[in-house]
Amino acid sequence: MDIVLTGTGSPIPDANRAGPSTLIKAGDTHILVDAGRGVVMRMAGAGSMPFFLAAVLITHLHSDHVTDLNDVITTNWVMTQGNGNLAIYGPPGIAQFVERQMHSLEPDIGYRIAHHAVLTEGPKVTVTELAPGDAFSLNDVSVTTAATVHAPVHPTIGYRFEHEGATAAVVGDTIPCAGVDELTTDVGAYVQTVIRRDMVEANPNPMLQDILDYHSGVVEAAQTAARNGVKRLVLTHLVPAPTPDQYPEWIARAAEHFDGEIVIGDDLTTITL
Numbered sequence: 001m002d003i004v005l006t007g008t009g010s011p012i013p014d015a016n017r018a019g020p021s022t023l024i025k026a027g028d029t030h031i032l033v034d035a036g037r038g039v040v041m042r043m044a045g046a047g048s049m050p051f052f053l054a055a056v057l058i059t060h061l062h063s064d065h066v067t068d069l070n071d072v073i074t075t076n077w078v079m080t081q082g083n084g085n086l087a088i089y090g091p092p093g094i095a096q097f098v099e100r101q102m103h104s105l106e107p108d109i110g111y112r113i114a115h116h117a118v119l120t121e122g123p124k125v126t127v128t129e130l131a132p133g134d135a136f137s138l139n140d141v142s143v144t145t146a147a148t149v150h151a152p153v154h155p156t157i158g159y160r161f162e163h164e165g166a167t168a169a170v171v172g173d174t175i176p177c178a179g180v181d182e183l184t185t186d187v188g189a190y191v192q193t194v195i196r197r198d199m200v201e202a203n204p205n206p207m208l209q210d211i212l213d214y215h216s217g218v219v220e221a222a223q224t225a226a227r228n229g230v231k232r233l234v235l236t237h238l239v240p241a242p243t244p245d246q247y248p249e250w251i252a253r254a255a256e257h258f259d260g261e262i263v264i265g266d267d268l269t270t271i272t273l
């Protein structure tokens with residue numbers, strides 16, 4: 001199983017970091033978790049395409065995690081000449097979100113159907129709303145889910161993947177909680193969105209101060225990893241985004257609490273399990 005960080009950024013625009021998304025490549029089965037800014041461009045860089053996807057799994061409906069889902073839908077539609085049916089899973093609310101995105105795409109859908117004879121109808125999607133704890137299979141990958149905690153954003157869902165003995169958890173924005181503990185138990189890799197609590201605390205911007213109570217800090221992610229027997233801790237959605245010369249300091253902070261491998265994600269960083 002390969003885990004490709006297709007976007008390691010956050011809502012803060014960054015020339016080098018696409019918005020949050022992570023691609024799981026388990027054999028021929030490609031699964032995308034979240035669809036932030038620039039996701040289709042980064043999928044191309046990762047050797048994938050929307051029409052390779054067994055599914056898109058959404059953790060929550062914050063804009064940074066879903067803003068380019070419309071591009072995944074449209075690119076899948078056009079590149080499959082209208083035949084591809086994109087499976088989308090997410091928390092309650094995802095069906096209405098996708099339906100509204102489809103409405104926003106109506107002018108484009110109309111133009112392309114009018115212009116291309118092979119296109120006779122709009123994009124096909126199959127949307128499944130999940131309850132935390134639901135489990136399902138995508139080809140030969142088993143997926144389990146649990147509730148995460150990102151209040152007032154509710155509900156939020158984290159995912160665990162198993163394929164041929166390899167295990168990975170991708171949990172999105174959350175504070176440490178029972179659901180994350182469950183998903184990360186003994187996994188080969190735990191992908192966690194993080195903030196540097198100390199650096200955010202030092203920034204007087206009130207909107208940055210607000211993010212302190214609903215994200216994991218680097219230290220908390222490391223403590224979660226240690227508590228649950230994780231082998232590799234992969235940090236993404238980095239706020240504030242570090243430059244490579246700052247990575248050792250980020251790693252040192254996590255290493256005080258976790259003695260496994262620690263990866264500070266760049267876009268297209270790949271972890272092979």
Ligand SMILES: [Zn+2]
Binds near residue numbers: 150
């Ligand atoms: Zn969020």
Ligand SMILES: [Zn+2]
Binds near residue numbers: 011020173
């Ligand atoms: Zn986020």
